[in-house]
Amino acid sequence: MTQPLYQQIADEYQRIIHSGALKRGDRFPSIRHIMQTQQVSMSTAVQACHVLEDWGLLRAKARAGYFVEDVQAHKQTTSPSAASTATTHPTELPEDWAKRYDGLHQLISQWLAEAEQKPVHIDFMTAVASPSLYPTAQLNRAATSVLRRHPEILTTFARRYGHPKLRAVLARRCAERGMPLEGKAITITHGCIEALNLALRAVCSKGDVVAVESPTFYGVLQALEAQGLQPLEIPTSAEHGISLDALEMALDTQQPPVRAVICMPTLHNPLGCSMSDANKQALVALCKRYQVPLIEDDIYAQTGPEQALGKPAKAWDSDGSVIYCSSLNKVLAPGMRLGWMAAGKWQARVEMLKYSQSRYIDELNQLTAASFMESQAYDRYLLRFQAHLQQLRHCAAQAIERSFGTQVQVIYPSGGMMLWLRLPDDASALELSKRALEQGVLTAPGPMFSSKPRMAHFLRLSYGAVSEAQIENGIRILAQLLPQCRIHATLAKTA
Amino acid sequence: MTQPLYQQIADEYQRIIHSGALKRGDRFPSIRHIMQTQQVSMSTAVQACHVLEDWGLLRAKARAGYFVEDVQAHKQTTSPSAASTATTHPTELPEDWAKRYDGLHQLISQWLAEAEQKPVHIDFMTAVASPSLYPTAQLNRAATSVLRRHPEILTTFARRYGHPKLRAVLARRCAERGMPLEGKAITITHGCIEALNLALRAVCSKGDVVAVESPTFYGVLQALEAQGLQPLEIPTSAEHGISLDALEMALDTQQPPVRAVICMPTLHNPLGCSMSDANKQALVALCKRYQVPLIEDDIYAQTGPEQALGKPAKAWDSDGSVIYCSSLNKVLAPGMRLGWMAAGKWQARVEMLKYSQSRYIDELNQLTAASFMESQAYDRYLLRFQAHLQQLRHCAAQAIERSFGTQVQVIYPSGGMMLWLRLPDDASALELSKRALEQGVLTAPGPMFSSKPRMAHFLRLSYGAVSEAQIENGIRILAQLLPQCRIHATLAKTA
Numbered sequence: 001m002t003q004p005l006y007q008q009i010a011d012e013y014q015r016i017i018h019s020g021a022l023k024r025g026d027r028f029p030s031i032r033h034i035m036q037t038q039q040v041s042m043s044t045a046v047q048a049c050h051v052l053e054d055w056g057l058l059r060a061k062a063r064a065g066y067f068v069e070d071v072q073a074h075k076q077t078t079s080p081s082a083a084s085t086a087t088t089h090p091t092e093l094p095e096d097w098a099k100r101y102d103g104l105h106q107l108i109s110q111w112l113a114e115a116e117q118k119p120v121h122i123d124f125m126t127a128v129a130s131p132s133l134y135p136t137a138q139l140n141r142a143a144t145s146v147l148r149r150h151p152e153i154l155t156t157f158a159r160r161y162g163h164p165k166l167r168a169v170l171a172r173r174c175a176e177r178g179m180p181l182e183g184k185a186i187t188i189t190h191g192c193i194e195a196l197n198l199a200l201r202a203v204c205s206k207g208d209v210v211a212v213e214s215p216t217f218y219g220v221l222q223a224l225e226a227q228g229l230q231p232l233e234i235p236t237s238a239e240h241g242i243s244l245d246a247l248e249m250a251l252d253t254q255q256p257p258v259r260a261v262i263c264m265p266t267l268h269n270p271l272g273c274s275m276s277d278a279n280k281q282a283l284v285a286l287c288k289r290y291q292v293p294l295i296e297d298d299i300y301a302q303t304g305p306e307q308a309l310g311k312p313a314k315a316w317d318s319d320g321s322v323i324y325c326s327s328l329n330k331v332l333a334p335g336m337r338l339g340w341m342a343a344g345k346w347q348a349r350v351e352m353l354k355y356s357q358s359r360y361i362d363e364l365n366q367l368t369a370a371s372f373m374e375s376q377a378y379d380r381y382l383l384r385f386q387a388h389l390q391q392l393r394h395c396a397a398q399a400i401e402r403s404f405g406t407q408v409q410v411i412y413p414s415g416g417m418m419l420w421l422r423l424p425d426d427a428s429a430l431e432l433s434k435r436a437l438e439q440g441v442l443t444a445p446g447p448m449f450s451s452k453p454r455m456a457h458f459l460r461l462s463y464g465a466v467s468e469a470q471i472e473n474g475i476r477i478l479a480q481l482l483p484q485c486r487i488h489a490t491l492a493k494t495a
Numbered sequence: 496m497t498q499p500l501y502q503q504i505a506d507e508y509q510r511i512i513h514s515g516a517l518k519r520g521d522r523f524p525s526i527r528h529i530m531q532t533q534q535v536s537m538s539t540a541v542q543a544c545h546v547l548e549d550w551g552l553l554r555a556k557a558r559a560g561y562f563v564e565d566v567q568a569h570k571q572t573t574s575p576s577a578a579s580t581a582t583t584h585p586t587e588l589p590e591d592w593a594k595r596y597d598g599l600h601q602l603i604s605q606w607l608a609e610a611e612q613k614p615v616h617i618d619f620m621t622a623v624a625s626p627s628l629y630p631t632a633q634l635n636r637a638a639t640s641v642l643r644r645h646p647e648i649l650t651t652f653a654r655r656y657g658h659p660k661l662r663a664v665l666a667r668r669c670a671e672r673g674m675p676l677e678g679k680a681i682t683i684t685h686g687c688i689e690a691l692n693l694a695l696r697a698v699c700s701k702g703d704v705v706a707v708e709s710p711t712f713y714g715v716l717q718a719l720e721a722q723g724l725q726p727l728e729i730p731t732s733a734e735h736g737i738s739l740d741a742l743e744m745a746l747d748t749q750q751p752p753v754r755a756v757i758c759m760p761t762l763h764n765p766l767g768c769s770m771s772d773a774n775k776q777a778l779v780a781l782c783k784r785y786q787v788p789l790i791e792d793d794i795y796a797q798t799g800p801e802q803a804l805g806k807p808a809k810a811w812d813s814d815g816s817v818i819y820c821s822s823l824n825k826v827l828a829p830g831m832r833l834g835w836m837a838a839g840k841w842q843a844r845v846e847m848l849k850y851s852q853s854r855y856i857d858e859l860n861q862l863t864a865a866s867f868m869e870s871q872a873y874d875r876y877l878l879r880f881q882a883h884l885q886q887l888r889h890c891a892a893q894a895i896e897r898s899f900g901t902q903v904q905v906i907y908p909s910g911g912m913m914l915w916l917r918l919p920d921d922a923s924a925l926e927l928s929k930r931a932l933e934q935g936v937l938t939a940p941g942p943m944f945s946s947k948p949r950m951a952h953f954l955r956l957s958y959g960a961v962s963e964a965q966i967e968n969g970i971r972i973l974a975q976l977l978p979q980c981r982i983h984a985t986l987a988k989t990a
């Protein structure tokens with residue numbers, strides 16, 4: 001995916017600022033200067049500045065142009081003592097917020113914190129479905145029955161690495177999807193996010209480079225930064241997924257070398273794309289050739305029809321070098337926080353890391369999930385669930401069409417619970433998200449999905465936890481706010 | 496606590512080996528040489544070698560004396576690629592075990608892994624009580640009722656940072672103990688171990704020095720090493736707890752400086768001691784004076800009578816610089832894995848770290864615990880629980896007296912569920928633990944509680960999860976094995 005011109009320019013200035021050639025407080029080149037040196041239009045120059053401002057690298061002073069902001073905030077430091085000053089927005093947060101989230105991906109942390117302080121009426125950000133779409137009553141009954149059959153379950157020390165019954169059921173369900181596994185190859189975790197964190201801790205150490213898709217799930221970027229790891233963004237398209245050519249080049253030439261690859265081959269978050277089975281196989285072979293562990297995040301796989309999505313990449317793993325991570329939080333029960341992983345040759349290490357970080361997982365939820373998942377009711381439920389999501393996706397598509405017309409481009413995926421909207425090139429998704437939040441509509445702005453000042457005019461909408469009426473209203477509100485968030489509306493500010 | 500002579504000598508040789516002056520494969524000085532240069536008896540010299548061998552720093556070759564083993568294994572590296580070779584024991588584990596647990600505290604990881612591969616009949620290691628001592632039936636009923644009253648709890652996204660009801664109940668219970676807190680100052684975690692890990696991540700970064708008690712809970716040492724932090728062991732006595740003089744000196748002079756202090760002022764694990772309220776207050780003041788955060792682990796506080804144990808140190812925290820960590824896994828329900836912390840001025844940072852590492856805690860257990868803990872039944876239960884533990888402690892004391900006579904010294908604490916046995920100076924607790932494990936008796940050998948080759952002749956016995964008959968039998972087995980684990984029995988090997 002080639003970046004729009006303004007993003008290329010923003011990228012370039014980011015490099016210059018990080019190199020130290022432009023320092024905090026320095027006056028930033030004028031719009032006119034950028035137009036001349038880069039040979040671009042005024043609107044492109046302004047847009048590039050806008051992106052850098054969204055990103056917290058520039059600050060606009062009334063009638064004085066742009067000034068360089070603190071860049072420490074975007075470097076990888078986890079020490080609270082590292083020098084760091086807050087960028088100016090958001091003004092609502094206390095003065096030292098930057099320090100609070102130092103090394104935890106400022107932009108993501110800031111947005112999560114802002115979202116928490118406002119009342120939210122329509123939640124397009126949380127990527128789960130509503131309780132009515134999950135097998136709520138069945139799980140509740142299953143839990144009651146587990147409590148009856150295991151009266152001491154709450155006061156007995158939990159089994160190591162997960163309950164054998166859940167591990168066995170998960171293994172069987174994997175085998176059905178063409179990925180044969182033994183129960184004892186599976187480790188139960190606190191959600192997929194813990195699995196991803198453990199995978200990274202097992203194979204990397206501070207300062208290492210990790211290849212990620214661009215864009216990628218913001219949780220991955222935040223985990224990387226919190227562990228002091230450096231993301232290397234590999235171009236990823238909404239049609240084919242990660243570019244294998246670009247990845248190969250990175251594995252071949254990158255210095256310091258790439259230590260791990262994190263990838264969502266099936267129903268990518270946020271793009272929604274799924275790689276073909278042939279490409280998944282090629283991905284595994286590529287990582288194996290360079291002896292770099294592949295961390296596969298497969299969390300959305302069962303939210304769409306299997307025939308359209310293919311197998312997990314792990315199905316082609318012949319020597320345990322793929323670390324498979326998933327959870328039941330999207331597909332079965334977000335209230336249980338059950339995740340799991342098959343860490344291949346790193347399993348012993350991952351399990352010891354998990355022990356030292358959070359010990360074992362309590363068993364009530366595990367047995368509840370296992371007893372439902374071992375039955376055929378689970379298969380029937382999955383089909384219903386997928387159909388419900390498809391219905392909501394359809395509804396969202398119509399609302400987008402109606403409210404945005406051709407201003408917005410979307411590729412509709414064959415599963416999952418989110419859409420990746422491409423707004424007009426001169427729109428600021430961050431601005432749009434902020435204004436929408438003021439009206440109680442919570443979305444995930446594109447810049448959260450990159451560690452560079454990119455994705456400025458993309459927006460992720462999750463539609464699983466909202467009603468059809470909310471989809472309709474929420475999208476109308478977004479469309480109404482869009483014109484105020486386009487660059488021509490803000491040109492006056494600095495030109 | 497002054498170290499016995501052989502440990503001082505072992506410490507010294509550890510420093511020499513780590514300095515690189517003695518390298519892997521080098522012949523270690525002969526017993527005779529050690530006797531001459533250090534001016535000690537043969538038995539002391541042999542014992543020092545024995546400690547270094549337990550620790551994996553030396554390897555005995557038949558008729559050839561001692562050779563230096565791999566020292567990388569004891570340095571702090573988290574990269575699996577760092578050069579590292581396994582020590583020779585235990586022979587049962589696969590060849591690359593050292594690499595597996597590289598940077599995860601070899602000795603602790605090795606013992607945990609060994610323990611898992613053997614059948615255990617008498618578990619003196621797991622520091623919890625048996626289900627019959629906990630309010631098992633009451634909690635089970637409470638859980639069933641929560642499921643009835645909150646039918647969608649398993650399929651609803653969990654609330655951030657913990658359920659308000661549990662946070663409020665915990666805050667009220669703290670206030671009763673003289674530590675006023677607001678519910679919103681509390682963060683719910685996956686056990687106390689996650690709380691400790693988050694506290695460290697919030698205030699330290701890789702390479703930092705953290706002051707710990709000596710001995711200290713092995714989970715702290717493992718967490719430190721897994722995060723690439725350096726423990727600095729502060730002498731700690733079974734009578735008074737951590738030496739405030741030694742701590743002050745360390746805060747004053749240590750280079751690189753101490754970044755955090757971790758302390759268990761009440762019912763220390765493994766010593767069982769509790770600091771006086773005056774000393775707790777002095778500890779808080781000391782850390783505050785040096786502006787170093789104090790991480791307080793208070794997990795055993797409610798296993799003993801409050802009048803004997805005093806308040807938490809956090810009660811004297813005036814500016815949010817104490818990070819308080821605890822859990823319900825010892826005192827209420829090990830099967831729930833509920834922990835919590837009050838992170839003071841680091842709360843926002845801790846919560847974002849928790850979000851990036853493991854998101855939120857599922858709510859069924861939280862509401863179950865809250866509904867029991869808000870009732871007076873909880874107070875009545877606590878008294879019963881403490882009395883039960885005291886009864887078991889009494890039983891263990893008698894068994895030790897009967898089986899060991901004066902060979903073993905123990906200080907009996909006023910709470911908790913463990914005893915710290917001082918074996919004869921020439922005994923190897925690691926050897927004893929290994930032999931006992933062969934017979935199905937699992938204990939925690941002293942060296943797990945230090946990052947230096949110390950505590951060789953100490954043993955921790957947890958008595959909460961075993962019956963009186965098991966206590967009796969287990970201790971008899973240990974006493975029978977002891978003579979084979981004293982240095983004179985192994986002198987022949989290398990002298």
Ligand SMILES: Cc1ncc(COP(=O)(O)O)c(C=O)c1O
Pocket residue numbers: 127190191192193194217219264269297299326327328329330338339853854
């Ligand atoms: C791609 C992806 N991976 C991981 C996660 C985290 O999953 P869990 O909630 O199971 O920790 C999410 C959830 O937002 C996700 O979208």
Ligand SMILES: Cc1ncc(COP(=O)(O)O)c(C=O)c1O
Pocket residue numbers: 358359622685686687688689712714759764792794821822823824825833834
């Ligand atoms: C002193 C101490 N802190 C923390 C822990 C870990 O607690 P949890 O099981 O709540 O994670 C333990 C348990 O062994 C302990 O003894």
